[in-house]
Amino acid sequence: MKVLITGFDPFGGENINPAYEAIKGLEDNISGMKIIKKEIPTVFYKSIEMLEKLIIDENPDLVICVGQAGGRFDISLERVAINIDDARIKDNDGNQPIDERIFEDGENAYFSSLPIKRMAMKIREAGIPANISNTAGTFVCNHIMYGLLYLIDKKYPDIRGGFIHVPYLPEQVVSKGNLPSN
16 A cells, blocks of 8 residues: 655745654555655645646555644644635745635535544544544645545545644744644
């Protein structure tokens, strides 16, 4: 089995993104599964284009995209992605879509095809706080989750996929005040 895991590059003035930091330290082989770790840009549409190129090049069985959710206390396994981009800040290329559909021919929402409840339970059993989230937001995290699930629906039905949010790293919150980190 081959697993593609992506994490975003830093954005919003940060020097680091815990999403990519979380995945780059993973082993290349876990329980017989080949793990492919890739950094993707925090940019609307460019992120989906790169993800599809990675899917074509790597032919994974499973795709997990990981993103930063500053302010959350635990790892959040996302249940649903919605067909809307509504950015409160600009992405890394200066794009700031407001109330725009991601794909005109896409569903209003797509649900993760990962066993998120079982995954959250296993993460908690390992001593790490985890929960199920019903919103991936409306920034590039939701965008890439929606894009992944759209691609699975339209082109790659044999792939399973979903999205995980991780909290800030401790070094990110030092100057931010009373915010949680992992």
